[in-house]
Amino acid sequence: MKLTRTALLLTALFSTVASLPVMAADIKIGVTEALTGGAAQYGVPIRNGFQLAADEINAKGGVNGNKIQLVIEDEQGKKEEGINVFKKLIFQDKVLMIFGPTLSNSMFAAGPVANAAKTVAFGTSNTANGITDIGPYIFRNSVMESDVLPVTVATAVKHYKVKQVAVIYGNDDAFTKSGYDVFKKVLEEQKIPVTTTETYVKGDVDFKAQLTKIKGTNPDAVVCSCLAEEAANIMLQARGLGIKAPFIGGNGFNSPKLFEISKLAGEGTFVGSPWSNANPAPANKNFVAAYQKKYGGEPNQFAAQAYDAMYVAAAALKDVKLSGDLAADREALKNALPKVSIEGATGPFKFRPAKTKDGKPGGWDADQKPFIYQVQGGKFTLYTGK
């Protein structure tokens, strides 16, 4: 029954394709981000990044003449919502692929749904370990901390002649906790003693107790796996307590917010990141200018990665002959994505196959070289080694 119908449909399609000039159609792409709730501070810039890129692509005539149509849904940073929205996009809106969700937690819940439905789920902000273990339909262009931090730490240690460090991180957040785990490993590997390890929880605004303790151990640098806003506060309060040691930051540092709040408290900080607004590459300059024009504020790393992800998808779609058979098109897109390499706002980008724990075929991680930045005059400046 089903077979015959599909066959009929296919025949109908082929005959149309054969007889008519190629019709421009909309390519439906789902965007699932946390647009309300606590994670909205990441979800909203991410959505902006997608929107900006899609508008640019459409203004230039779309992909092979097809316009990109975004179906944007709010997942509120909750796992059930993530699953619900994924299912709605996959089965009801019948999108070709899905971007998002915002948090790694939501991806752990919703990713298996997309993978089972053989639909690409493309995360732009999920850095947790094991995300791409979910299966071959899971992609991400968010760079994992394990690729960035070894370089950051080694550079900073050399620059400041660091002998010992103190560590502070948020221990109830998957993002900052997994960043800490990587830091811990890197510090062990590079044989740098840790004077003390301090934690805080989400929503904390007072870090003075931990910082006072850190001050007492006299570290040469403070390693910090924190989100930008918390990091800014930590820096301000550290300087308020008279801590002079420089900071070494993780991926979460990479936001203009860091300086909006901390001003000059973060001088000398070392950060490694796939993106910075200081990156002089033309693709990035265009992105920053266009974002500011459209949204009236500075973009952040999350917006940049979303923006690039849309161009990655567009590049893959260029190579996909859309047949109109949703399952086949989704499959074709999944096969086309790994071959993409672009020069984006975050620099040169390509995918690499994920190494899964149990040897099953996994998804695709970002293969990108981090830039190392040092903070000077309240700005990220590319570190040149002097």
Place this chain on the structure above:
Amino acid sequence: MEWFNDFWSTYSTLVFTVGVHMLLALSIWLTLSCGLLSLANAAFMGIGAYVSALLTLNAGWAFPTVLLAGGIAPALVALVIGAPVLRLSGVYLAMATLAFGEVVRITVLNLDITGGPEGLNGIPLATEGWHIALLLLLAFYGLARLRRSKVGRAFEAIKEDEIAARLMGINVNRYKLLAFVLGGFIAGIAGALNAHFTFFISPREYGFEPAVDILTMAVLGGTGSLVGPALGAGILTLLPELLRFLHDFRSLVNGAVLVLVVLFLPKGIWEPRRIRAFFRKGGQA
């Protein structure tokens, strides 16, 4: 059947969630029916979810036994903390159970076996629609029987006037403990079911907000009967989905509905007497 397949593949998780929330609302109804305002149900749900998920992932137990363990574990915890905690009443009990919930959440956050803040992922899909339907029916049937039994009458007496109930020779402490432990059992099962269709659990899902959400469901629907909590759970779970088009202001409506119901439907939405009265009046007009 075609439309049903489409509907089911899109909305099955939502339907599952409604079922789990109904179980949770019933679990808090049980303690409320005994006059106890306990907010520990989210923590019990969390204990059930973690115990069951760990058994599935590490021990490879069969799903029914996993579910049972997910119910028994929080029931045991309830048994242990019940005796001291249930001496408190009213707001103090609410706050003590809330604090207990925080302690559970922070413990889970700092353990290695629970994955800390990163939670547990890769939990296989084991929950099916009929599991939830069956357990929900069992809960309904069991609680309805309980209400009409000696136990139910004792609960009612304690709720109305604890001192009088004590004077009547009712062992108040024991009945309170029973309600508390049974509530924990049901909440634990709900947590175990939830863990096995969402692939992932993390400590954040069992904190303060969910505790309050569960209470809200029961009160919104009305605690006078078993239908009320279930109805409240259904409404509060579906409402956000129906309000999707409101985007940023979606939760605003959620809050407003809560306030309006509290203001204008004092006994909750499900109040048979009022509904009958409404239709009688409607019939006359």
Place this chain on the structure above:
Amino acid sequence: MLEQQLLNALTLGSVYALFALGFTLVFGVLAVINLSHGAVFMVGSYVALALVTQLDAPLWAAMLGAALASGGLGLLVDVLILKPLRVRNAPHLIPMIATIGVAIMVTSSSQGLFGAEIRRFPEETLPAADFMVGAVHVRVLEIAIVAIAFLLMAVLFITLKRTQLGRALRAIAESPKAAYLMGINVEGLFHVTSFVAAALGGIAGVLIGLDFNAITPQMGQPILHKGIAVIILGGMGDIRGALIGGLFLGFAEVISKAYLSSQMGDAVAFGLLFLILLVRPSGLFGRVLERKA
């Protein structure tokens, strides 16, 4: 080191106390656990921020504006929601749930209006002056927070103890019905209390927003949890208890972070709360305050 930690504890404790003042006042007089107090606190921060950034208002004016706006919101909640519930004689659980609804409404409309991202006051709002006392770094703002917390508490306390208004409020706290029969304008005083409590919450919001540089629509939630702990520790509805409970919690948290492990901060706070409730349900310093609704 210890001196610095003690100062940290004193500031943190004062922050908690500042928040808990209004929270406990409402409970003492209206017998309502007002879970919208965190949202009211957040509104205070945003209003002051808007006044400073949009109208270039001086800080004192911004703080006044925040107090008025938050107070107005509190009054509105009392008139529109809590009063009808009082008239109906609803059980105490019901107003609490209504205030949850209010908190959700206020938080989500703030997010719609101001956006989700973290804001801070412009740097020049308050000079970041600091000085050293021995080995201890002291910031002027910290001193201000501690002073304001103590001052407000003292004012409230004296008002309650020494004035006609205070006597009337205490009479209501004992029994609204008896107070009414004594000719006290109970409803009027409920409104006044709601306004004052919310205004205090707004002021707390501004000060904490200034000190911690993190103004978000969600900022009221974590401190609400701590506020609950504080008023239980201090004895619910007890003005002195808010300060004592706040300081106690502040010290417990800082000391456990400093000398045990920073992972223990919250566990200590809530574990302590749990234990204290079991041993002394009326709070560490409170007297038993029971009233039938």
